[in-house]
Amino acid sequence: MKKLVAGLLSIALIGGFSTVAAVAQETKPAAEAATPHFPLKEPREQHWTFSGPFGSYDKAQLQRGLKVYTEVCSACHSMKLVPFRTLGDLGYSDAQIKTFAANYEVQDGPNAQGEMFTRKALPSDHFPPPFPNDEAAAVANNGAVPPDMSLLAKAREIERGFPQFIFDIFTQYQEGGPDYIYSLLTGYEEPPAGFQVPQNSHYNPYFSAAATFAMPKPLSDGQVTYDDGSPQTVDQYARDVASFLMWASEQHLEDRKHLGFMVMVFLLIFTVLIYLTKRSVYARAGGH
Numbered sequence: 001m002k003k004l005v006a007g008l009l010s011i012a013l014i015g016g017f018s019t020v021a022a023v024a025q026e027t028k029p030a031a032e033a034a035t036p037h038f039p040l041k042e043p044r045e046q047h048w049t050f051s052g053p054f055g056s057y058d059k060a061q062l063q064r065g066l067k068v069y070t071e072v073c074s075a076c077h078s079m080k081l082v083p084f085r086t087l088g089d090l091g092y093s094d095a096q097i098k099t100f101a102a103n104y105e106v107q108d109g110p111n112a113q114g115e116m117f118t119r120k121a122l123p124s125d126h127f128p129p130p131f132p133n134d135e136a137a138a139v140a141n142n143g144a145v146p147p148d149m150s151l152l153a154k155a156r157e158i159e160r161g162f163p164q165f166i167f168d169i170f171t172q173y174q175e176g177g178p179d180y181i182y183s184l185l186t187g188y189e190e191p192p193a194g195f196q197v198p199q200n201s202h203y204n205p206y207f208s209a210a211a212t213f214a215m216p217k218p219l220s221d222g223q224v225t226y227d228d229g230s231p232q233t234v235d236q237y238a239r240d241v242a243s244f245l246m247w248a249s250e251q252h253l254e255d256r257k258h259l260g261f262m263v264m265v266f267l268l269i270f271t272v273l274i275y276l277t278k279r280s281v282y283a284r285a286g287g288h
Contacts, residue, residue, distance in 0.1 A: 040205035043158055043176065043183040046239070050246065051175050053261065056254050057247055059091040064226055065244025066090060068237050071224050073149065076141060076215075078129035081150035082248050085123040089251060097123045104128050142200040144214035153177035153242070153249040158208060177249065178242040180208070185238035188217045 049058045066087070069079070084101040092100070101121040106128050109116035121128065129148075131137035137145045147155075157176035160168060167173075187206035197203050201212035219234045226232055230240075247253075 036211070038210060039158065039208050040211055041183075041187070043179040043206060045173075045179050046175070046182055048175050048178060048243065048246070050243070050253060051173075053172055053257060055257065057089075058243065059089075060228060061240050061243045062090045062247050063092075064228070064230060064236075065240040065242070065247075067226070068219075068224050068241040069149070069244055072218055072237075073241065074127070075130060076137075076146040077149045078131075078146075079127040079149045079248060080129055081126065081148070083124060083126045084121065086251055089247070094123070101125060142214050146215070149245055149248065151249045153181060153246040155249075156180045156208065175246070178246045180206070181242040181245060182238045185219055185241070186234055 048055065049061070050056060069077075084097055087097050087100065088094070101123050104121040104125075104127070105118050106121045106125050107116055108119050111117055129137075131140065134145045154177055158180050159165075160173075160176070183206040184204060187204050189203060189205060191197050191203040191211075195203070195211070197212050201214060202216050203212050205211060207213045219237045221233050224232065224237060226236075230236055250256075
C-alpha cells in the first residue's frame with residue numbers, strides 16, 4: 001500500500017513539474033516578444049585607422065571631427081574632461097590652441113571682492129559645458145540631458161554576444177563605441193508602419209536604450225565646411241566626429257599599443273633566453 005501511494009505521488013509530482021515547464025515555455029516567448037532587445041539593429045562595423053594592434057589616429061580626420069563637434073555637437077553636448085592643451089595631439093601649435101581656447105568663456109574666481117567672474121578660456125582650461133547645470137540642459141532639450149562626450153566612445157560600446165566576443169579576443173576588436181556613434185548618427189529612419197513615435201522623439205533603431213530618443217537628426221549634407229576637400233556628407237561627418245570622440249576617450253591609445261608591442265617583443269626574447277638557459281643547464285647536468 002505504501003509503495004502504491006509513493007508511486008502515485010511520484011506521478012503527480014512529475015506531472016506537476018511537466019505542466020509548470022510547459023507553461024514556462026509558452027510564457028517565455030510571449031515575454032520576449034513583449035520586451036524587444038535594444039538596439040533593434042546592431043551597430044555597423046567600420047574600418048578605422050586606429051583599429052588593430054598597430055593602428056594610429058589620423059590627425060587630419062581628428063581635426064575634421066573637432067570641427068564637427070565645435071560647430072554642431074557642442075551646442076548641446078559638453079566635453080568637460082578634455083583640456084584645450086591636449087589638442088596639440090591633433091597637430092595644432094601652441095599659438096593655434098591659445099587662439100582656439102579664446103573663443104570660449106569660462107567662469108573663474110572668486111576675485112578680490114569674493115565674486116565669480118567670466119574670462120576667456122586658456123589652454124589649461126577644459127571645454128566649458130553649453131549649459132550651467134543639468135536642469136537647464138533638460139529644459140532646453142525636452143526633458144533629456146545630453147550626455148557628456150568626454151568618454152562617450154568608451155561608454156557606448158554595445159556588448160557583443162557569443163561567439164562574437166570570442167573572436168574579438170583574437171582580432172582585438174575595441175572599436176564598438178565609434179561603430180555605435182557612427183551608426184547612430186547615420187541611422188535615422190522612418191518608423192515602420194503602425195509604430196507610434198512619441199511627441200518630441202525620433203526613431204532610430206541603433207539607439208541602445210529604446211527605439212526612439214530625444215535627439216533629432218543632428219547632421220545634414222553640406223552643414224560643415226571642410227578646408228581639405230573631404231566630402232561634406234553626413235557619412236563623412238559621422239565618421240570624423242566618431243574618430244574624434246574616440247581620441248577624446250583614449251588619448252594615449254597609440255602609446256598604449258606601442259608599449260604593448262614592446263612588451264610582447266620583450267616576452268618573446270625572454271622566453272627564448274629561458275629556453276636556451278634550460279638547455280644549457282640540463283646539457284651540463286647530463287655530461288656529469
